[in-house]
Amino acid sequence: MEAQRTRSQEQILQLLGKLGREISAQALYVELRHHRQGVGLATVYRSLEALKLGGVVQARTLANGEAVYSLVQEDKHHLTCLQCGASVPIDACPVHELEAQLQTSKRFRIYYHTLEFFGLCSLCEHQHLAGA
Amino acid sequence: MEAQRTRSQEQILQLLGKLGREISAQALYVELRHHRQGVGLATVYRSLEALKLGGVVQARTLANGEAVYSLVQEDKHHLTCLQCGASVPIDACPVHELEAQLQTSKRFRIYYHTLEFFGLCSLCEHQHLAGA
DNA sequence: TAAGGTATGATAATGATAATCATTACTGCA
């Protein structure tokens, strides 16, 4: 029965809560190691996977390919520069109604969503146009 | 000056257009190889990067970590099952207004956005609850 | 305490992407 949470899962959950921000599995591993007794890297990945399936943790993939995790929270979205990778948070989020609709029309239990905008920040756009 | 497109870039662009669907860099590499004269894998990656920066190609990352590319197109979003990976397309998209706002308020030139919902499809939710 | 199952951790394997570097194609100019 997977309703029970593992000790590692609890630790990770707690740390994620304390941090209040996204963090990669690798960084989590290091962080846990600093704090108290360490947790194996494999276990970090396993726990994150389980928590994700449990609907309490969400993940998104950064431009460099690594995934970052956080507690499921509504409306933390981003605007990311394709050139320099700068990522600024945005707070508006117009997808709630849609989410509710989808949940019934598509017969999916939706845990979370990601919404990301990609383009060029003004600085990079300049450089880009200049042909730098 | 990077306004000019490379031959490889043109080939890739054309193939993406013909395909009309998302495809990974690796698959593109194989595909190009089948069609005409091959293009090196490194060049595939470089070209995709350039086209992305040029605002004509968009990318998103699959659950398994690989990135898929397609021509920039509005409103091709997905609903993905965290368990089995099933990914069903959705056609509604409520973010246009927000995108327009952001473009001015955040001083970003936005090329495209991704919007993805994650959860469990009804089948997997059953299995999950059953503790399989 | 013993048995069965699950969780864990160290480590190796995988696989996509990025870096390297020598070679080739292209550009503008004499």
Added chain:
DNA sequence: TGCAGTAATGATTATCATTATCATACCTTA
């Protein structure tokens, strides 16, 4: 047309996050 300099290409290697493996430790229940 020939040259020089620059950008593009491709084969290959390096990197690095993630997964798989497998033996050990733990926990629950009888």
